[in-house]
Amino acid sequence: MNMKINRSLWTGLLALSSVQLMAQQQLKINAEFETLNDGQKVYLTDFITKRVDSTSVANNKFQFMANADSSTIYIVQLGLQPKENEFFFMDMGAGQVNISGKGSSFKDVAITGSSFVDRWKELDAFMLNRCGGGINYPNELAQKMAQAQAIGDGQALENLQKDFLLYVEKGKSAAKDWIAKYPDESISAYVINAFLLNKIPLNEVKALVKGLGANAQRSKLAHLMLTLEEPKLSSNLLNQQAPDFTLNDEKGVAVKLSDFKGKYVLLDFWASWCAPCRKEMPFVKAAFEKYNSPKFTILSVSIDTEPEKWRKALTDEKMPWKQLLDDSNQQVSTLYNVAFIPMNFLIDPTGKIIAFGLYGENINKQLGDVLK
Template identity: 30%
Template sequence: MKHLKHTFLVGILTILGLAANAQFNIHGTITGADGKMIYLFDDEDNYADDSVFIKNNQFNFTIKKPNKERVYALILGENQYPMLLIPGSDPALTFTATEAEFPIAQSLTTNEQTQAMQTYQKLFRPLVNRALNLNIEAARIDSADESGKEAFREKARVFSQDVASTGKAFIKQHPKAIASVWMLLNELRNRLEPDDFMATFYSLDKSVQDSRYGQMAKNYIAQLQGNALNVTAPDFTQDDVKGKPVKLSQFRGKYVLVDFWASWCGPCRQENPNVVKAYEKYKNKNFTILGVSLDQDKNRWIGAIRQDGLNWTQVSDLQGWNNEVARQYGINSIPANFLVSPDGKIIARNLRGAQLEKALESLIK
């Protein structure tokens, strides 16, 4: 994967391709920047899409408008901090700024998404300055000065907490802004615990969750869920064999084995007798199973349930490998399962054969 070099603070963004249609005009007036070069980047690669010398403190770029929200960056000369913008339904962006304050604009006429991005940049400007000062301070600490290094670690810890709290406050106030998910990916990803990252992401509006940047966050969450323990299992809803919606959260208070399988999966069918044995032994001891099938044929799915004696709740959207829950949890092979505690935490993964009974025996007294 490639990365946009010039992110706002410390983050980097995974990229996708560009799809375009109508044109979008970017016109800027930057006082004090006459004769300097300004560059336009998209998030596809590390190369400028366009560049121009500023004349009479003004410049103009025209781009093909992408079909979906996409972040662009304006880089002024050697200034490593870009102005971030998002072309929208409006035909143009017009702003005024000074060279000294760039990328913060004095005035900005544009869509709400770019306005929110500018608000984010203004909010983080003091943190950028603090980061620069911390870098200078770190370079001056003698390698043998243990007390100095410890004091600096504390400053860095407080700084990281301030970035996280500032970012989360912005996201809470701007749930419909692409800037929020951009911030989450670039500024907060390495500063939040997995549960906190997921909760913050799922607090965003669905339109942002479903954006190209939201998909990047979902991919990151799937990676977390594919490996992490003691993280909250995100809730989901899927229909059972009778078409009735079933939620994972409705089993809260019990140990729940979420079991991914399919009628066509030989190893799954071979493992089912072990799962049935564990279910029969512990079903009356605060334990149940929620089966998630990656089937596409409903009759085969129901037939396998009956044939294998899977007498617990079964759900599926009959989308095969595109099953929404399987994608949500990053499932790329089956059989697969995870054990959820009564308080909703994933406490074990991929328990096979006697491992499942052994785990339940240690948990259920």
């Protein structure tokens, strides 16, 4: 059936479509709690751009409006230093999020709204079923590891680290199945970021992102991952002889890097206060357990400036390889141009640096390639 539409009506339809399109590009968050204090500050943070908006509670309610031209991870938190259950995060795009609760935190709140809310809940249940823990399980484990470390419970810390490694391993398989099921949904970019980035090679991560549908690739997380580059050294140490050095171990015994010539050495820079370093530790331990032999070892260099905290971390972490403390001038970390930690260098039996910046499962993969 042919239809004729006069020009004025057509123009009106275009104008209406434009208004609807603009409305669709807004994210609206409405929250109501029975016992929130009036005047309390609430913050909305875009995890990717780091943009922070704030509002105040009034009549036990608060509201946010944000431009949502593409989806991103938003964090909603009560106050600048939220405690447990005083924040939550979610992959959000254009649409609405409704939050209602009876207490004064996000514990046991009801969250409803647009389709991305339902998909987030579905992902949480999916990961719980496949991996034994939901989306927030790694953060829960990290909190428990920090508590075990604080009280000096080394056995609990070791068990929690094993739980973390198991979750990571299961998460890789589950993530790929989720992506195959929902290739064109923005939440799949989050799944790649949360469960595969730094756990599989970066080129594989980028290939997965490029394989997503057009809608998913518009997310800020997808764009971020496609622009990531392998870490670069400020000077070209790769394929060069590793600078030799001498440092003391925890017993005060002098140790030279060249003492280990003839075997592969993973030179690992870390610190007791470095949370990312502590999160990487289970992967480093797993690599040592798998590959420790006359052909391979690990040598850790801490940049701690307080030796007692370093020694306590050694007791907590129970790392069964040689531990060294950089001197007060940070001589060795400067020698290796270490701009951030964790950072590591793989040195071959001739003393040449053949790789650096190995994280997560990439440690196992690289060692598996050279120690065949």
